[in-house]
Each structure stands twice: as C-alpha cells, then as structure tokens.
Amino acid sequence: MSSPRRQAASCPAPGAPRVTREVRTLPVVAAGAVAVPFAIQAYDEIVAHDTTWGEHSHPFHELLWNERGASMAVVGARVWTITPALGLWMPAGTLHSGSAIAGTWFRASFFGFHTTPSISDTPVAVEITPLLRLLLERLGDAPLAPASRTITEAMVLDVLEPSPRELLVHTPTSALLRPIADALRADPGDQRTLANWSAQLGVSARTISRAFSAETGTSFARWVASVRAQHAVALLTRGREVEAVAEEVGYRSASAFGAAFRRTTGLTPAAFRAL
Structure with missing residues (x-):
C-alpha cells in the first residue's frame, strides 16, 4: 500500500x-x-x-x-x-x-x-x-x-462478528431536519425538545418525529443521545473532566451522563478517559 x-x-x-x-x-x-x-x-x-x-x-x-x-x-x-x-x-x-x-x-x-x-x-x-x-x-x-x-x-x-451496538450518527439532510441537526451538532447540550422545535419550525412534533425515523432509522431522542455520546468521546479524549463533559453535552448530572455513555460505548466515562 x-x-x-x-x-x-x-x-x-x-x-x-x-x-x-x-x-x-x-x-x-x-x-x-x-x-x-x-x-x-x-x-x-x-x-x-x-x-x-x-x-x-x-x-x-x-x-x-x-x-x-x-x-x-x-x-x-x-x-x-x-x-x-x-x-x-x-x-x-x-x-x-x-x-x-x-x-x-x-x-x-x-x-x-x-x-x-x-x-x-x-x-x-x-x-x-x-x-x-x-x-x-x-x-x-x-x-x-x-x-x-x-x-x-x-x-x-x-x-469476528457484527455488533448490534454502535456509536453511529446518521446525519439528516432534508430541509426540515437540517436546522435541528446543525444546532445539535454545534451544541450537543441544546435542550430544545420536539415540542420546542415544532413551534420554531412551524410543523407538528409528529411530523418531525416521523421525518427523523425515515431519514436516520431512529427516534429523535436516540439520535440526540448518539450525537452527545460522539461529542463526549472527543472531549474525554482531550482530557476534559467527566463532570464538565456531562454538563457540556446536556446532562443534569454526571451519573445520568455516565449511564447513557456506558449504554452507547460499553465503557464508563472514567474508564474511557483512563485509556
């Protein structure tokens, strides 16, 4: 090569x-x-x-x-x-x-x-x-x-075999979902809910939810969790403290962040940071 x-x-x-x-x-x-x-x-x-x-x-x-x-x-x-x-x-x-x-x-x-x-x-x-x-x-x-x-x-x-667990974000590209995707990837701590986005974009929450499922294969909540996990991995790799990372990616406590991070990555934030 x-x-x-x-x-x-x-x-x-x-x-x-x-x-x-x-x-x-x-x-x-x-x-x-x-x-x-x-x-x-x-x-x-x-x-x-x-x-x-x-x-x-x-x-x-x-x-x-x-x-x-x-x-x-x-x-x-x-x-x-x-x-x-x-x-x-x-x-x-x-x-x-x-x-x-x-x-x-x-x-x-x-x-x-x-x-x-x-x-x-x-x-x-x-x-x-x-x-x-x-x-x-x-x-x-x-x-x-x-x-x-x-x-x-x-x-x-x-x-060697495929795993059902993966740290994957499928970025939506439609005009409807692009503002949401851009906002969340720029600031994973963004706390806006489907109802908030519905009011801001002038469409029903159900329309947004269906669009997320069709474009990404997952729900809005799961998509947000994946975006946050990817951002958290990058921050932890750079040596940021777990509590600071939890706050930056939108979790109210380090324990809630830790549970979500482990579900997605298979490691606790502290264990990942120590690698």
Missing part, C-alpha cells in the same frame, strides 16, 4: 493556541483490484496531531479500532465513532473518509479480499472483546511461525 500524501493545515480558534491539523490523501481503489500477499495484516500508529483522511477506498477489507483515544469514519451521511471498545468493519471498495484526535493510538487490521468473506456488505460496528483484541495483537507482534499465524487468523475469523 502506498504511503499517504500529507499536508498540515492550521486551525486556530479564537483565544486558543494554534492547532495543527494533518491532512492525508489516499487513493480510491476498487475491491480486490490489487492483489495482496496476506490474509490478515496489522497496522497501528499514534497520531501526533489532529488528523483527517480524505475520501478513499481499499482493495481489502479493514477493521478499524483504537488502543487509545477516538477516531471517526464517515460514509455518506453516516458518521461512526471508533473507540477501544467499539471498532468498525469497512468492506473492501467502500468510499470513506476519517479523522482522529491528536494522541489517538489507532489500529487497523487488513483482510485480504480474496481470502476473507466480508462479515457485512456495508460498514458495521464490531465489539472489540478481550479475546479478539488479544488475537489481533498477536498477529501484530513479532513474526509468527506459519502454522501459528494460520491458527490465529482462523480464530480471528471465528470470533
């Missing part, structure tokens, strides 16, 4: 120190278009700066997960947050972009398109269980004897 082209972009915020964002460019390659000499190959990196990957695709399947920190993958209007507990399976040939917060230690496992059937035709979350983590780390350790590698790869494929 060729090395990505990189360029640095400055992203200063008012009153904040200058922050450098690294932008990387990778090619668009069709599924199976390039022969690869592996069944499963491991890659990992600690990003020194906030980093963005432009839209690209791979000839092989990819499992993305983190040893530490948070990253995102974007496919169309769908945005997944990747954590140490929740990874993402990206089928070969899927056009996607991504980003990672400075200090994130991300890992990727590449699966040969011609040797490994995809666990899903579309991107899907994968729970990074202790067993799966150990197996993937073993493949990335010192060179294994061929027989040991074959056995370990078979065990990875045996335990």
Whole structure:
C-alpha cells in the first residue's frame, strides 16, 4: 500500500493556541483490484496531531479500532465513532473518509479480499472483546511461525462478528431536519425538545418525529443521545473532566451522563478517559 500524501493545515480558534491539523490523501481503489500477499495484516500508529483522511477506498477489507483515544469514519451521511471498545468493519471498495484526535493510538487490521468473506456488505460496528483484541495483537507482534499465524487468523475469523451496538450518527439532510441537526451538532447540550422545535419550525412534533425515523432509522431522542455520546468521546479524549463533559453535552448530572455513555460505548466515562 502506498504511503499517504500529507499536508498540515492550521486551525486556530479564537483565544486558543494554534492547532495543527494533518491532512492525508489516499487513493480510491476498487475491491480486490490489487492483489495482496496476506490474509490478515496489522497496522497501528499514534497520531501526533489532529488528523483527517480524505475520501478513499481499499482493495481489502479493514477493521478499524483504537488502543487509545477516538477516531471517526464517515460514509455518506453516516458518521461512526471508533473507540477501544467499539471498532468498525469497512468492506473492501467502500468510499470513506476519517479523522482522529491528536494522541489517538489507532489500529487497523487488513483482510485480504480474496481470502476473507466480508462479515457485512456495508460498514458495521464490531465489539472489540478481550479475546479478539488479544488475537489481533498477536498477529501484530513479532513474526509468527506459519502454522501459528494460520491458527490465529482462523480464530480471528471465528470470533469476528457484527455488533448490534454502535456509536453511529446518521446525519439528516432534508430541509426540515437540517436546522435541528446543525444546532445539535454545534451544541450537543441544546435542550430544545420536539415540542420546542415544532413551534420554531412551524410543523407538528409528529411530523418531525416521523421525518427523523425515515431519514436516520431512529427516534429523535436516540439520535440526540448518539450525537452527545460522539461529542463526549472527543472531549474525554482531550482530557476534559467527566463532570464538565456531562454538563457540556446536556446532562443534569454526571451519573445520568455516565449511564447513557456506558449504554452507547460499553465503557464508563472514567474508564474511557483512563485509556
């Protein structure tokens, strides 16, 4: 795989120190278009700066997960947050972009398109269980004897499966819902209810609720919870205190925030922050 082209972009915020964002460019390659000499190959990196990957695709399947920190993958209007507990399976040939917060230690496992059937035709979350983590780390350790590698790869494929739990936000794009989406993503602590938005937009709450279900596949309340969880992951990765994060993303108490965060990510805020 060729090395990505990189360029640095400055992203200063008012009153904040200058922050450098690294932008990387990778090619668009069709599924199976390039022969690869592996069944499963491991890659990992600690990003020194906030980093963005432009839209690209791979000839092989990819499992993305983190040893530490948070990253995102974007496919169309769908945005997944990747954590140490929740990874993402990206089928070969899927056009996607991504980003990672400075200090994130991300890992990727590449699966040969011609040797490994995809666990899903579309991107899907994968729970990074202790067993799966150990197996993937073993493949990335010192060179294994061929027989040991074959056995370990078979065990990875045996335990690898989609997870019903995922940190996914499907961004609505209709003229009706776009103001709500823009407001909540800009300020996840926004406390406006369906009734408030109904009055502001001049449509019934039922109309908004139906539109959310049709466009995102989930309810307004669940969508808001997912937006808040994604924002909280980014803040915790940057070292913010749990109580401050809870307040910023709109929870009345750290305990309520903790329960919601654990339901979504599989970790308590404190446990995630300690990674």
